[in-house]
Amino acid sequence: MRILFVSAEAAPLAKVGGMGDVVGALPKFLRRMGHDVRIFMPYYGFIPDKMDVPKKPVWEGAAMFQSFSVFESVLPGTDVPLYLMQHPSFLPRRVYGGLDEDWRFTFFANAAAEFAWNHWKPQIIHCHDWHTGMIPVWMSHDPDISTVFTIHNLAYQGPWRWRLEQMTWCPWYMQGHNTMAAAVQFADRVNTVSPTYAEQIKTPAYGETLEGLLSYIGGKVSGILNGIDTESYNPATDKYLHQQFSVDTIEKRPANKIALQEEVGLEVNKNAFLIGMVTRLVEQKGLDLIIQMLDLFMAYTDAQFIVLGTGDRYYETQLWQMTARYPGRMSTQLLYNEALSRRVYAGCDSFLMPSRFEPCGISQMLALRYGCVPMVRRTGGLVDTVSHNNPIDNTGTGYCFDRYEPLDLFTCMIRTWEGFRYKDKWRELQQRGMREDFSWDISARKYINLYSDILGLPPEETAPQQEPELSVGKG
Numbered sequence: 285m286r287i288l289f290v291s292a293e294a295a296p297l298a299k300v301g302g303m304g305d306v307v308g309a310l311p312k313f314l315r316r317m318g319h320d321v322r323i324f325m326p327y328y329g330f331i332p333d334k335m336d337v338p339k340k341p342v343w344e345g346a347a348m349f350q351s352f353s354v355f356e357s358v359l360p361g362t363d364v365p366l367y368l369m370q371h372p373s374f375l376p377r378r379v380y381g382g383l384d385e386d387w388r389f390t391f392f393a394n395a396a397a398e399f400a401w402n403h404w405k406p407q408i409i410h411c412h413d414w415h416t417g418m419i420p421v422w423m424s425h426d427p428d429i430s431t432v433f434t435i436h437n438l439a440y441q442g443p444w445r446w447r448l449e450q451m452t453w454c455p456w457y458m459q460g461h462n463t464m465a466a467a468v469q470f471a472d473r474v475n476t477v478s479p480t481y482a483e484q485i486k487t488p489a490y491g492e493t494l495e496g497l498l499s500y501i502g503g504k505v506s507g508i509l510n511g512i513d514t515e516s517y518n519p520a521t522d523k524y525l526h527q528q529f530s531v532d533t534i535e536k537r538p539a540n541k542i543a544l545q546e547e548v549g550l551e552v553n554k555n556a557f558l559i560g561m562v563t564r565l566v567e568q569k570g571l572d573l574i575i576q577m578l579d580l581f582m583a584y585t586d587a588q589f590i591v592l593g594t595g596d597r598y599y600e601t602q603l604w605q606m607t608a609r610y611p612g613r614m615s616t617q618l619l620y621n622e623a624l625s626r627r628v629y630a631g632c633d634s635f636l637m638p639s640r641f642e643p644c645g646i647s648q649m650l651a652l653r654y655g656c657v658p659m660v661r662r663t664g665g666l667v668d669t670v671s672h673n674n675p676i677d678n679t680g681t682g683y684c685f686d687r688y689e690p691l692d693l694f695t696c697m698i699r700t701w702e703g704f705r706y707k708d709k710w711r712e713l714q715q716r717g718m719r720e721d722f723s724w725d726i727s728a729r730k731y732i733n734l735y736s737d738i739l740g741l742p743p744e745e746t747a748p749q750q751e752p753e754l755s756v757g758k759g
């Protein structure tokens with residue numbers, strides 16, 4: 285099959301969050317299964333810092349009264365063909381933000397559609413989040429090109445219809461209120477990134493006002509759990525770590541904790557319970573819960589806490605102020621830093637992710653892979669990837685809580701801190717997590733079956749079923 289991924293992010297070139305991880309990894313695995321998968325993304329101003337791009341474009345086109353050029357290369361570290369769309373609006377050294385965001389991504393989507401019609405014609409365009417949401421509307425006219433639309437984040441829905449009407453050809457029959465709604469209506473298949481979240485978004489608590497529409501088109505909505513790139517994220521070979529280790533040499537892991545404490549200015553103490561977070565600092569990630577109960581937790585325990593992230597100014601300030609109250613025990617790194625993120629996963633004892641909602645979550649899977657025990661709220665993909673520790677039966681991979689309440693988070697963190705004192709049981713818990721298989725193989729097969737289904741082809745192989753475990757209340 286010929287499949288074109290269209291996305292605003294693709295790791296390692298442009299990654300802000302988990303969508304970059306997915307688009308950077310899934311095509312590689314689909315190609316290994318024998319399909320011609322390619323990526324189309326913007327040529328951001330910072331891309332030449334990360335790779336050499338040919339000087340001559342492979343194609344030039346026009347959309348929304350603007351001309352643009354497309355350069356062909358390969359996604360670094362893979363054999364995936366990459367098309368970079370160049371236009372002055374993408375020259376700034378940023379992925380998101382700016383007053384022209386609605387315009388530039390609608391234009392990007394239009395450019396991708398022109399590219400698919402005129403240069404490389406795929407059978408399926410796989411669109412990611414609202415930035416590509418108009419593609420399914422335009423492609424609904426084309427009998428040769430079908431579309432899959434993946435929701436990574438329902439909270440960001442793109443420009444509203446009146447703005448789309450101003451900017452572009454927005455057909456009269458497009459009754460969607462905004463770009464995300466239009467995409468959901470017109471795509472041949474809609475999927476989100478975990479089975480639990482695929483059910484949750486049909487409810488008012490998680491549907492972000494689209495629950496009615498998502499329930500109405502429920503037959504074409506599915507949930508396919510994300511994987512992680514286990515080749516890139518491998519603690520046994522990760523060149524960014526102070527000390528590499530594997531599930532069988534886990535006794536080497538504490539050297540990473542000491543190195544991390546030194547690096548971020550925490551008191552060097554191998555016995556202190558070190559908690560980490562690597563996250564976008566936004567409401568989704570449950571930061572308000574942490575801000576409400578962290579003082580209590582710090583007073584009650586000897587724990588240390590490191591946060592690596594950037595995002596809303598409000599959360600940055602709150603965390604910064606809190607850090608000032610705990611010198612040597614808390615460190616806030618307001619940075620986007622891939623290398624440091626790997627050292628946080630490898631050095632911390634536990635990873636905190638009390639999300640308000642979570643479509644899938646990549647961070648908790650990376651934490652598990654690096655032996656960092658996750659503490660999570662049971663919502664969305666966190667339900668499908670982390671199970672509660674049961675030291676009697678030797679099952680479970682982390683610590684979980686249900687209700688979105690500071691006291692429930694506090695209790696969960698205290699239970700984890702207690703668990704950390706029983707070293708042998710803790711090591712077994714870490715090893716169970718490290719042995720979990722989150723590689724892309726299973727999910728990539730499910731995507732192939734989804735594409736085959738649209739094209740009327742028989743499924744390639746039967747992938748094992750993932751049953752959603754429902755937890756729909758916001759607590």
Ligand SMILES: Nc1ncnc2c1ncn2[C@@H]1O[C@H](COP(=O)(O)OP(=O)(O)O[C@H]2O[C@H](CO)[C@@H](O)[C@H](O)[C@H]2O)[C@@H](O)[C@H]1O
Pocket residue numbers: 300301302303305306435436437477510562563564592593594619620621622625642643644645646647648650665
């Ligand atoms: N400051 C920083 N420095 C370095 N690395 C950083 C960083 N901040 C975040 N990251 C990295 O970005 C990724 C975050 O991915 P997540 O899936 O956990 O959340 P996100 O909300 O961004 O993704 C959305 O899309 C994904 C993909 O579908 C869904 O899993 C998820 O639920 C949904 O919210 C991880 O690889 C993490 O290490």
